[in-house]
Amino acid sequence: MTLLAIDWTLLIEKLVLIAVIITASLVIAMYATYGERKVAAILQDRVGPNRAGPFGLLQPLADGMKLFFKEEIIPNTSNKLLFVLGPCLAMLTAMMTSAVIPWGNEIHFTLFGADRHIPLQIADINIGVLFIFGVVSTGVYGIMIGGWASNNKFSLMAAMRGASQVISYELAMGLSFIALLMLTGSLSMKTIVEQQVHGHWNIIYQPLGFLIFLICAFAECNRAPFDLPEAENELNFGYHQEYSSMKLGFYLFAEYINMFISSVIMATLYFGGYDVPFLNEANLPVNIAALIGVVALLVKAFIFIFIFMWVRWTLPRFRYDQLMNLGWKSLIPLALVNMFITGAVILWRQG
Amino acid sequence: MQPLTKKVKQLERKPMTLLERIYLPSIFKGMAITFSHIFKKVPTIRYPEEKRPFAKVFRGLQVLNRDEEGRERCTACGLCALACPAEAITMEAAERQRGEENLYREEKYAAKYEINMLRCIFCGLCEEACPKDAIYLSETFAPANYKRKGFIYGKEDLLIPDPLTQPEEYEKAKGERAPATH
């Protein structure tokens, strides 16, 4: 019967880890909304939210409360099931990607006399990056279903825009990632980070690849300058126009979680993940090293989030044909060239 | 076609150079500009805590004045109401009775004096029209209110406190723009 035995401690461990990571990403996404408003304000010489609590720090809570107390409206003509499914899917896919991200190294502690080594990663699957790509591309269903179920021209148009945009940019993103893949030879996020901890960060080998990846990440998150799906002034509010209350909150929230997760992914793939430069983690106690690693990863992610916001408050929105031109005629060829160059260099170095 | 004005400017429409077509240099330039704004001073005035001083010529809420003996100066002549372009002022006159000399300076006084602050445009013409220096515009403004009714200011809202019985309140309410008493 030992075949079927479940490692209960492992299960609990993972559940705790999942709970912590989900809570953390929710809180970070919550404060990303605050951060966005503050960054926008500062870049525009304004003050930003400063009424709720000291420095307006309670603003996200107030916003959340407000959303909760708003009336839930489901339009009569909408498809009720899909209408509810849309935001759920958006939220779900946004949260799911965090599963394969290595948040830090192992932590060690003793529980009930047993030594436990807990890797700070929910699942180290060997196709981690593929998983992320897969989940991210399902994310477009959240938009698509939401837009479709609203039964409204603007929402549908926005959803179509969103879907085509995400699909187009996913291609370039994948291609730019293949170049990185050829270097690392692994799809596991953990392995990719380990290689960077011992060697150099991938950004040194793949600057062009990173640039393409960054631009595509903007597009995948539907962030300005690629925020065509929600383009307020053209499509009212895009695919979440008919949504109210917490369902709208979910959509808005999913955007911020996506932003956070893609920042973390960029930090992991190109900037050494939880690696701290010029610091030899092996000399430190394991737990402290792991903690520093987590903080390092978060700091890197926050820098990326800031860049996301900075770009949003600098650049105007692309026109739709410009968006498609950029995606298909510039980024994909560039990514292909990058791939070929990387391949050639690898072959040349192998002799 | 003949241009209609001399201001027509011929644009040069050259095809973009490669550097321009990459966009990135201009994007970075733009981002540098927005980034530099992080270090700029915020001109915001955090209102309820911080107030901007009014200009010297600011005209705000009307004040019905009293003379140095604390008597109401208004004689209900109606010139202010006549001058008012917004027709914001209404009043009812009454005759001063014997024994009320310490209350009203003139023999006729305003029993009722109302200004509708929603109509008033704070032009100050009432102040200019008044022959008795009985009304002037101060440096405060009419605060927000929930009801329209609350914007109709009666005599009790407009009249300045008595300088003899309430000297402190009088000094506070007087403001910079009060006409010199004589």
Ligand code: SF4
């Ligand atoms: S300030 Fe002008 S508008 Fe207001 S009551 Fe006086 S005259 Fe009328």
Ligand code: SF4
């Ligand atoms: S405030 Fe002046 S102008 Fe108006 S009724 Fe009184 S005395 Fe006459």
